Amino acid sequence: MAAWVEGRVIERIQWTDTLFSLRVDAQLLPYQAGQFTKLALERGEKRIQRAYSFVNPPSSPYHEFYLVEIPDGELTPSLGSLTVGDTLLVQSLASGFLTLDEIPAGRDLWLLSTGTAIGPFLSILAAGQAEQRFDNLVLVHGVRKGEELSYQPLIGELKARLGERLHYVPFVSRELWPDAMAGRIPAAIDSGALQERVGLSFSPEHSQVLICGNPEMVKATQLSLIEQGLAKNLRRTPGQISSENYW
Numbered sequence: 001m002a003a004w005v006e007g008r009v010i011e012r013i014q015w016t017d018t019l020f021s022l023r024v025d026a027q028l029l030p031y032q033a034g035q036f037t038k039l040a041l042e043r044g045e046k047r048i049q050r051a052y053s054f055v056n057p058p059s060s061p062y063h064e065f066y067l068v069e070i071p072d073g074e075l076t077p078s079l080g081s082l083t084v085g086d087t088l089l090v091q092s093l094a095s096g097f098l099t100l101d102e103i104p105a106g107r108d109l110w111l112l113s114t115g116t117a118i119g120p121f122l123s124i125l126a127a128g129q130a131e132q133r134f135d136n137l138v139l140v141h142g143v144r145k146g147e148e149l150s151y152q153p154l155i156g157e158l159k160a161r162l163g164e165r166l167h168y169v170p171f172v173s174r175e176l177w178p179d180a181m182a183g184r185i186p187a188a189i190d191s192g193a194l195q196e197r198v199g200l201s202f203s204p205e206h207s208q209v210l211i212c213g214n215p216e217m218v219k220a221t222q223l224s225l226i227e228q229g230l231a232k233n234l235r236r237t238p239g240q241i242s243s244e245n246y247w
Helices: 076-080 115-127 152-165 185-191 193-198 215-227
Strands: 004-014 019-025 036-043 046-053 063-068 087-091 108-114 136-143 166-172 207-213 241-245
Touching (some): 046 087, 108 115, 115 136, 115 152, 115 207, 152 166, 166 193, 185 193, 185 215, 207 215
Parallel strands (some): 136 166, 207 241
Antiparallel strands (some): 004 019, 019 063, 036 087
């Protein structure tokens, strides 16, 4: 069983009324970009824990987590009340297989996310290995409202570093938003609108796709990609689609 260590909040970033990020100082075991760990708080004799992906690259001096506060949730309202100097528990051993070393070779890397599930993809892009393995990097982020398109400063830094190799495509489903595509990611794949926006098509020869989001989004996007001729990536039968449900 993985050990728990004490972490201390060193910075808090409030994106919207319900979206926030915590930067935590904690002594953790080495981990890979794209992985997650668990955060916990103790309430009496009960330890309440949930899994959260790292947003930061592993080389960062802190560990960053992107959270949405669920009003009636067991844990997130308490995490949402943490401020600089407060402590929490962090599981020292990370988990997860949404990492580049699990992904076959390809030319184009598509990172398709919704909500706070953009976190592991920001970690992967910030770490720097993706640009060494793929010619084109596509970061897609679907949200309900435009104000939820968080991490614009970091995305701006990635654009500046990667130039035209990085395609950032925001989706906003419940309102019109400048430069964002309307609707949902699977529908845009089905219609070809996403591919047209990026200027790349999905193909078994060139594409590797990572999907991270709520289970319905993951399932629908997988089906859309299978219709494009792609297959799930399994260790025994390598393919093009790798995914992780974000709850």
